[in-house]
Amino acid sequence: MSGPGGMVAAGHPRTAEVGAQVLREGGNAVDAAVAAVFASWVCEPLLTGPGAGGYMLVAGAGEEATLLDFFVAAPGEGAQSAPHVPLVPLEVDFGGTTQVFNRGVASCGVPGTAAGLESAAERWGTASLSDLAAPAAALARAGVALNAPQAYVFGLLGEMLVESPESRAEYAPEGRLLRTGDLFRSPLLAETIERLGSDGARPFATGDIAAAIAEHVGAQGGVLNAADLAAYAAVAREPARASYRGRRVLTNPPPSAGGILLALAFDRLERRVAGGAPDAAALACVMDEVQSLRTPEFVAGLDEPGFLERFLGDQLGSTTHVSVLDCDGRACSVTCTNGSGSGVVVPGTGIHLNNIMGEEDLNPLGFFRAPPGRRMPSMMSPTVVLDAGGAVELVVGSAGSNRIRSATLQVVVNVIDRGLSASEAIDTPRLHVEGGIVYAEPGVDLEAIERGGQKIVRFDDRSLFFGGVQAVERAPRTGELSGGGDPRRGGAAVAA
Numbered sequence: 001m002s003g004p005g006g007m008v009a010a011g012h013p014r015t016a017e018v019g020a021q022v023l024r025e026g027g028n029a030v031d032a033a034v035a036a037v038f039a040s041w042v043c044e045p046l047l048t049g050p051g052a053g054g055y056m057l058v059a060g061a062g063e064e065a066t067l068l069d070f071f072v073a074a075p076g077e078g079a080q081s082a083p084h085v086p087l088v089p090l091e092v093d094f095g096g097t098t099q100v101f102n103r104g105v106a107s108c109g110v111p112g113t114a115a116g117l118e119s120a121a122e123r124w125g126t127a128s129l130s131d132l133a134a135p136a137a138a139l140a141r142a143g144v145a146l147n148a149p150q151a152y153v154f155g156l157l158g159e160m161l162v163e164s165p166e167s168r169a170e171y172a173p174e175g176r177l178l179r180t181g182d183l184f185r186s187p188l189l190a191e192t193i194e195r196l197g198s199d200g201a202r203p204f205a206t207g208d209i210a211a212a213i214a215e216h217v218g219a220q221g222g223v224l225n226a227a228d229l230a231a232y233a234a235v236a237r238e239p240a241r242a243s244y245r246g247r248r249v250l251t252n253p254p255p256s257a258g259g260i261l262l263a264l265a266f267d268r269l270e271r272r273v274a275g276g277a278p279d280a281a282a283l284a285c286v287m288d289e290v291q292s293l294r295t296p297e298f299v300a301g302l303d304e305p306g307f308l309e310r311f312l313g314d315q316l317g318s319t320t321h322v323s324v325l326d327c328d329g330r331a332c333s334v335t336c337t338n339g340s341g342s343g344v345v346v347p348g349t350g351i352h353l354n355n356i357m358g359e360e361d362l363n364p365l366g367f368f369r370a371p372p373g374r375r376m377p378s379m380m381s382p383t384v385v386l387d388a389g390g391a392v393e394l395v396v397g398s399a400g401s402n403r404i405r406s407a408t409l410q411v412v413v414n415v416i417d418r419g420l421s422a423s424e425a426i427d428t429p430r431l432h433v434e435g436g437i438v439y440a441e442p443g444v445d446l447e448a449i450e451r452g453g454q455k456i457v458r459f460d461d462r463s464l465f466f467g468g469v470q471a472v473e474r475a476p477r478t479g480e481l482s483g484g485g486d487p488r489r490g491g492a493a494v495a496a
Contacts, residue, residue, distance in 0.1 A: 006326040006496040009422070009470035009483040010036050011399065012043035013492035014144055016485065018135045019324060022127065023496035029326040030058060030124035031132060032496075033334050034117050036322045038136035038193055043144050045170075045184055046153050046161075046341055047320040047399065050192055050204070051213075051353035053112040054336030055252055056120055057239060057382040060392035061330035063124070065250050070116025070234040071378050072109035072339075072356040074370035075224040077231050085221035087358045087367060092156050092340065097439065097457055097465065099401070101340040102358025102367075103160050105222030108342050109356040109376060110232050114196050114204035119234040124332075133197030140190035140350075143183030149464065149490030151180040157340060166345035170352070189350030206230050209349060216346050217353070223368075224353075231373060242266045245416050247393065248386040257294065258379035262405045265290045269413070277417035280431055280440075281448035287406050287433035294364065319380065319399030320489075325472040325481060327496070331395040333382035335404075361402050379404045385412060393474055394422070399489065400467030406432040407467030415473055422473040423484030423493070430466040441466060464488045 006029065008019035019036030027035075033056065041049045048054075053072035059065040087102035121129045146154065154161065154177050161171040170186055171178060178184055195203055203209040206229070214226040240253040242263035249266055252259030268286045269278055278286075319337035339362075342355035356362055362376045363369065370376065379402055385394040394415055398407040407430060414425030429443035438449055438456045441463065446456055459465070468489030473482050485491025 005481070006032070006324070007472045007481045007483045007493060008032055008036060008496070009323045009472050009485050009491065009493040011040060011047070011320040011468055011470060011485065011489050011491045012147070012150070013494070014043045014139065015039045015322065016492045016494040019322065020494040020496045021135070022132065023326055027127050028124070028328070029324040029330040029332040030120055031127045032326065033322050033324045033332040034121050034125060035132040035135060036324070037113070037117060037334060037336060038133050039139060040320050040322065040336070041189065041193065042136055042139040042184065042186070044150060044320045045352070046157060046338065048336040048338050049352050050113055050196065051111045051351045052336050052338040053109070053354065053356065054116060054334060055256065055380055055382050056116065056332060056334040057250060057252070057384055058124055059250055059331050059384045059386070061328040063330060065239050067237045067239045067252055068116060068120055068123070068234055069237055069256070069375060070112035070119070071256065071375050071380070072112060072354055073228070073232060074357065074372055074374045074376060075108070075110050075228045076372040077225065077227040079223070079225055079227070084223050090157070090160055090340070100360065101355065102360070103341065103343045103355050104358070105217045105220040105342065105344050107355035107358030108217055108222055108224045108344055108353040110224060110228045111354060112232060112234065113336060114201040115232055115234045117196065118201040129200065130197035133193050137190045137193040137197070140186050140193060143185030146178055146180055146182050146184055147490045148180050151178070152464070154178055160341065160343035163343050164345065166347055167343055167352070170345055170350060186350045188348060192349050192351060204229065205232060212349055213346050213351065213353070217344065228372065244270055244412070246388050247416065249383060250386065251383040252381045255375045255377060256380065257377040258381040258405050261290050261294065262381045262383070262408060264293070265405065265409050278413060279448065280445050281452070283410065283413070284431060284433045284438050284449055284454070288436070290405070291434060319401070319404070319468070321382070321397040321399055321468065321470045323395040323397060323470045323472045323483070325392060325395050325474060329392055331384045331392040333384055333395050333397045335380040335382045335397045335399070337380065337399070381405060381408055383408055383412070385416070387476055391474070393476060394471060396469060396471040398467040398469040400465070402434060403432050403465065403467045406430065407469050411469050411471055421482045421484070422471040423482065426469050426471060426484040426486050429462070432466060439465070462488050
């Protein structure tokens with residue numbers, strides 16, 4: 001998809017279209033992104049929602065580059081140390097490998113999307129939050145047909161979605177899980193979206209919605225409480241910065257983990273491959289090197305003041321994403337996640353709470369180790385690439401747990417080093433390295449890696465295991481925009 005004006009790339013065609021319509025009506029990139037995030041709650045209901053958290057990076061068009069952190073925080077504010085119910089494991093089969101997620105009320109962290117969207121609209125937006133929420137509320141009432149990728153996610157998480165009356169009412173309303181072509185419709189979620197639009201985040205922090213969340217979780221033995229919700233606030237941060245091929249890369253700073261490791265990966269890759277596009281072996285080597293630095297000391301230090309400068313000074317010498325670039329050159333890159341979802345749906349609200357406290361990837365030091373209020377160390381890395389003159393060249397981000405870093409890295413390399421369009425860069429087969437194992441989609445040249453003797457897990461087809469990248473690119477010479485949505489997760493790009 002290409003066009004001369006603004007563009008939105010998102011994890012679902014309807015999500016992207018809602019954002020593009022806001023651009024057509026005169027809104028800026030942040031307006032479009034906020035509206036698209038609202039829409040994603042309906043179009044991608046298991047990946048995100050009002051019970052989730054995320055990050056938004058805004059840059060370009062004279063804006064001071066800023067990362068808005070509204071990711072999930074650890075619960076337990078003001079509470080005495082007391083026994084809680086255990087996490088409930090759920091094994092998910094991606095076709096080439098499996099991953100264990102944990103669900104239930106003990107997995108629920110403090111959600112941040114309500115605070116984040118309100119803060120973004122107040123800080124950068126030109127439209128009212130109510131107007132930006134209205135299209136999503138209408139979608140929730142009318143219903144959105146599940147496409148094949150969303151239905152696949154329903155199938156992966158099916159066991160969890162039928163465990164409570166509230167979750168069955170949302171996701172299995174006729175006694176079976178929704179399937180491809182079925183409408184996901186939620187009048188309760190529509191009301192919750194409208195409430196956020198009209199009243200802002202206050203009801204989700206200290207009002208009746210917060211009370212409903214705290215009472216429902218507490219009654220079942222969870223940790224999340226009213227004090228956690230009241231204490232939560234979105235936080236503006238200075239982005240992490242790296243250089244690559246004469247460009248400036250802006251991404252997510254600590255206490256998130258993903259952005260700082262991504263920044264280091266760009267530096268390592270440029271040092272390893274001085275010119276031209278890196279091959280699969282070079283990418284795999286850099287991924288492995290960077291992953292090895294995610295030590296217990298690294299994770300423990302993320303929340304310390306000055307950690308970003310110290311770490312890079314020493315080293316340098318399921319989720320959904322929306323990327324927007326408006327006609328003024330303003331970029332907005334926003335990634336949100338519900339984790340794999342907790343299975344806990346709050347009565348009367350349509351809110352499916354996150355399971356971030358049960359995500360092994362985000363709790364490398366062990367479960368329930370983070371102090372109350374601490375942001376969890378996410379891999380999410382909304383990213384903006386600036387050209388030598390400081391104009392936005394690429395807006396990109398991904399879903400996909402630990403694969404977010406590797407997916408984003410490869411797409412940037414495909415655009416910058418290989419000269420591919422955003423869509424082509426996203427379509428290209430990917431690899432991922434973790435635990436000394438190279439995971440690869442069909443089409444990746446593995447010959448050099450095979451000679452090195454590394455263990456390889458080959459997937460039979462493209463898989464959402466390798467992330468869900470959404471990107472918008474501005475051609476340096478012509479200024480024309482091109483966008484791509486990841487086919488692995490049913491993404492799409494729509495021109496304004």
